[in-house]
Amino acid sequence: MAASPSGPRRSTVHDVARAAGVSRGTVSRVLNGGYVSEQAREAIHRAISEVGYVPNTAARNLVRQRTQAVGFIVHEPHSLFLEDPNIGGIMLGANTTLSQADYQMVCVVVDTARDTDRVARYLSGGFVDGAVIVSARHQDPISDVVERLRLPVAFVGHPPGISGAWVGIDNRGAAEAVVSRLRETGRRRIGMIAAALDRDSGSDRLAGFRAALGDAFDPALVETVDLYAFADGAAGMTRLLERAPDLDGVFAASDAVAAGAMQALRAAGRRVPEDVGVVGFDDSAWATRTSPQLSTVHQPAEGLGSAAAAAVLAQLDGDQSVRTGILLDAPVVWRDSA
Amino acid sequence: MAASPSGPRRSTVHDVARAAGVSRGTVSRVLNGGYVSEQAREAIHRAISEVGYVPNTAARNLVRQRTQAVGFIVHEPHSLFLEDPNIGGIMLGANTTLSQADYQMVCVVVDTARDTDRVARYLSGGFVDGAVIVSARHQDPISDVVERLRLPVAFVGHPPGISGAWVGIDNRGAAEAVVSRLRETGRRRIGMIAAALDRDSGSDRLAGFRAALGDAFDPALVETVDLYAFADGAAGMTRLLERAPDLDGVFAASDAVAAGAMQALRAAGRRVPEDVGVVGFDDSAWATRTSPQLSTVHQPAEGLGSAAAAAVLAQLDGDQSVRTGILLDAPVVWRDSA
DNA sequence: TTGAAAGCGGTACCAT
DNA sequence: ATGGTACCGCTTTCAA
Numbered sequence: 241m242a243a244s245p246s247g248p249r250r251s252t253v254h255d256v257a258r259a260a261g262v263s264r265g266t267v268s269r270v271l272n273g274g275y276v277s278e279q280a281r282e283a284i285h286r287a288i289s290e291v292g293y294v295p296n297t298a299a300r301n302l303v304r305q306r307t308q309a310v311g312f313i314v315h316e317p318h319s320l321f322l323e324d325p326n327i328g329g330i331m332l333g334a335n336t337t338l339s340q341a342d343y344q345m346v347c348v349v350v351d352t353a354r355d356t357d358r359v360a361r362y363l364s365g366g367f368v369d370g371a372v373i374v375s376a377r378h379q380d381p382i383s384d385v386v387e388r389l390r391l392p393v394a395f396v397g398h399p400p401g402i403s404g405a406w407v408g409i410d411n412r413g414a415a416e417a418v419v420s421r422l423r424e425t426g427r428r429r430i431g432m433i434a435a436a437l438d439r440d441s442g443s444d445r446l447a448g449f450r451a452a453l454g455d456a457f458d459p460a461l462v463e464t465v466d467l468y469a470f471a472d473g474a475a476g477m478t479r480l481l482e483r484a485p486d487l488d489g490v491f492a493a494s495d496a497v498a499a500g501a502m503q504a505l506r507a508a509g510r511r512v513p514e515d516v517g518v519v520g521f522d523d524s525a526w527a528t529r530t531s532p533q534l535s536t537v538h539q540p541a542e543g544l545g546s547a548a549a550a551a552v553l554a555q556l557d558g559d560q561s562v563r564t565g566i567l568l569d570a571p572v573v574w575r576d577s578a
Numbered sequence: 579m580a581a582s583p584s585g586p587r588r589s590t591v592h593d594v595a596r597a598a599g600v601s602r603g604t605v606s607r608v609l610n611g612g613y614v615s616e617q618a619r620e621a622i623h624r625a626i627s628e629v630g631y632v633p634n635t636a637a638r639n640l641v642r643q644r645t646q647a648v649g650f651i652v653h654e655p656h657s658l659f660l661e662d663p664n665i666g667g668i669m670l671g672a673n674t675t676l677s678q679a680d681y682q683m684v685c686v687v688v689d690t691a692r693d694t695d696r697v698a699r700y701l702s703g704g705f706v707d708g709a710v711i712v713s714a715r716h717q718d719p720i721s722d723v724v725e726r727l728r729l730p731v732a733f734v735g736h737p738p739g740i741s742g743a744w745v746g747i748d749n750r751g752a753a754e755a756v757v758s759r760l761r762e763t764g765r766r767r768i769g770m771i772a773a774a775l776d777r778d779s780g781s782d783r784l785a786g787f788r789a790a791l792g793d794a795f796d797p798a799l800v801e802t803v804d805l806y807a808f809a810d811g812a813a814g815m816t817r818l819l820e821r822a823p824d825l826d827g828v829f830a831a832s833d834a835v836a837a838g839a840m841q842a843l844r845a846a847g848r849r850v851p852e853d854v855g856v857v858g859f860d861d862s863a864w865a866t867r868t869s870p871q872l873s874t875v876h877q878p879a880e881g882l883g884s885a886a887a888a889a890v891l892a893q894l895d896g897d898q899s900v901r902t903g904i905l906l907d908a909p910v911v912w913r914d915s916a
Numbered sequence: 917t918t919g920a921a922a923g924c925g926g927t928a929c930c931a932t
Numbered sequence: 933a934t935g936g937t938a939c940c941g942c943t944t945t946c947a948a
Contacts, residue, residue: 250704252941263919268943275917294703298639299941303924307636309682318880322666323863332656335685344647344684344705347673365632366588367682470867503869525661529808531841542656590925601935606927613933637925641940 251291260287271295309344310334310552311371313359315382317351323469325495325524327374329541330396334372336542337549343369345549350382360385370552372396372545377439392555394548398440398565405555405562407547409570411441414537415448417572418491418519423452425578427489427517431461433476433501435468435493442468445493445521460484468493473500481508489517489578495526495536502530502577517578532576540568589629598625609633647682648672648890649709651697653720655689661807663833663862665712667879668734672710674880675887681707683887688720698723708890710734710883715777730893732886736778736903743893743900745885747908749779752875753786755910756829756857761790763916765827765855769799771814771839773806773831780806783831783859798822806831811838819846827855827916833864833874840868840915855916870914878906 253271257264260283270276270284287293301308312334314321321327331347338345346368350359363371363385370392376383376399383402386393395406422430432449436442450457463480465472473492477500480487490505492498498520502512510516512532520527523538547566554562591609595602598621607614608622625631639646650672652659659665669685676683684706688697701709701723708730714721714737721740724731733744760768770787774780788795801818803810811830815838818825828843830836836858840850848854850870858865861876885904892900 253943254941264942265919265921265944266917269918272943274944277917280917296640296941297705298636298645299924300943301636301924302634302640302926302941303943305924318670321670328660328666331685332659332687335687339686344682346682347669347685348677349670349673367635499867529837591927592925602926603928603936604934607934610927612928615933618933634925637940638927639940640925640942641927643940 250296251293252296253293255291256284256287256293259291260284306369307367308342309346309368310338310549311363311368312345312347313350313363313371313373313382314348314375315350315352315356315373315377315380316375318349320467321349323496325522325526326539326541326544329539330374330545330548333542333545333547334549335545337546337553341553343553356381363391364389370556372548372552375439376402392552394551394555396544396548400440403564405551405564405566407544407551407566407568408440409539409544410567411444411570412448412451414521414570414572415445415491416452418521418535418537419449419452421572421574422489422491422517422519422578425517427578429461429484429487430489430491431463431480431484431487432491433473433480433493433497434462434464435466435472435476435497437464442493445491449491461487465493465497468496470496470500470503473497474504475500477501477504478508481505481510487516490519492518492520495520495522495524495534497521498534498536498577499526499530502534513576513578519572519578523573527573527575530577535572535574535576535578538571538573540570543568588634589631590634591631593629594622594625594631597629598622644707645705646680647684647706648676648887649701649706650683650685651688651701651709651711651720652686652713653688653690653694653697653711653715653718654713656687658805659687661834663860663864664877664879664882667877668712668883668886671880671883671885672887673883675884675891679891681891694719701729702727708894710886710890713777714740730890732889732893734882734886738778741902743889743902743904745882745889745904745906746778747877747882748905749782749908750786750789752859752908752910753783753829754790756859756873756875757787757790759910759912760827760829760855760857760916763855765916767799767822767825768827768829769801769818769822769825770829771811771818771831771835772800772802773804773810773814773835775802780831783829787829799825803831803835806834808834808838808841811835812842813838815839815842816846819843819848825854828857830856830858833858833860833862833872835859836872836874836915837864837868840872851914851916857910857916861911865911865913868915873910873912873914873916876909876911878908881906 253264253267257267270281335345374396393404398406398408434446463476465476492501512518520534520536523536527534527536591602591605595605608619673683712734731742736744736746772784801814803814830839836856850856858872858874861874865872865874
């Protein structure tokens, strides 16, 4: 049971109080704010560094009835967690904001295949004061739990039917911008490889595509695939090309899909961007690795994580004015593929 | 200050004790093990689910003098954290193992550019019972702190001069295996694009390359680049090709480097694998996205994270028999690029 | 402005 | 086997 590093006992408020010649209460007051004479304050600060005092988190949390932890819930199989170019950035952003506010981020990955309700239990268990929830889906049981618990949360993305705070980008608007520009540059037969229609990001991108085309929209030019993945992009492109050999532009639902599409295009003897213009989505590492480099929509991943964390923090502070929806800017980046 | 979700007060050991008609001590005993009559045990279990009891982590941690948290320290700039194909897997593996043991993983990313000693303080602050440390470097100040604190840790990778437990793969042996096979398949002028020589992984791969070649080793066939990155691979390959136009095989220090090298090779009119055989390292998403698909060394990323976490857990349990070094298997995967 | 004291929710030791 | 009780380190009334 040699759990804690042996060393000398960590010093406590008690030690500080004694060294400064005051009571524990006074020490606590300078730590947390309250009426303290300048003289006492100084003596205490000196004592603190003298005895090397560091507050005990557990004790503080116990009396304050908080855990000082925020969950980062990713509802995604491990493999997708690793593939997704945005999750890492979102996590980093959330972590930065949270730790600056002295909160710990506890990362929980719900491998969809396994039990969702392990997380539900976790959330109910009072292990966290709030949560950032990534890639929730419609009717997600986790969202239900959160609602019942009235736990301060923020979703990244905006699954329909969710009532809590959320932060996202304007997928639909960005898609429209992409397609409009494609048309402006002379593309006339523009197709789309849509993906992940079961989440808002996927369906909104498709909606934007459709809206931008208006009357010119042709359902035959949309190919739908399951995942935002390279292989899906390649397969989708191949099928799309069979149906519409005269196509001269493609909007792919993600960079990975776009990269796959480019591969299929090349295999079919089409040149990018000369014969077919290709645009992706995410501005992930993929975008600058394809040749030609991909035109795409920039996702502010760290910003999303950071904003979601801030929204949770605001609720934790009892801030009533929390906006329930925040849209971050997702500019289109034009490179060489279209 | 409406921090905790309002709702009814959470029930405590006290409530359970009263509902079961026993004392708090007895309740604690069934929770933690000890002599309890079968009768009491049953009554208590019934009472627990009746009142919906969930233990309070803070209180338990306070009395036990532990935090029940383990740090996951990544000493890497944010951008590299996102690029590295292994870190995500390592993290997932560590997280899984840790949470199964009821530990929380607290992720700390040290953006090298900024203060390393913020982490040192964190570690000294008693916020965690132990730590998994990824990508430490030689003479890393963090390693020093850990040593001084005698904090239970495990490193992923094996930076020289580190005395604690570590888990890694046999970079050198894997590199040797790659090069030997390249020779067996008839390659005669084999070059290497070495990277990240400031870490053990990078220098060990180079050492293996050298060892496999023995007398045939030609320093002119080694090109060194800074990072395990695509762009570095492309640039390195270009330079290498200038020096050794007759080269017929390349061992790249990572898949990203290999992908960059393949691009440069193609630009120079060389066919892979006909003219030049290329082998990477990591078996990351890159490997199956290039065409032809990459032959490479498989990194058991989740396994590494999991093993490192287990090593920390073992030390926390006071297990004296912890092996200080664990090597996981990293098999070579032969695909089409060589 | 400050000190004293009462808990926060558990665990563990001590008698019984 | 069980109940009683002291205590973990800190915050927060309440008096003074």
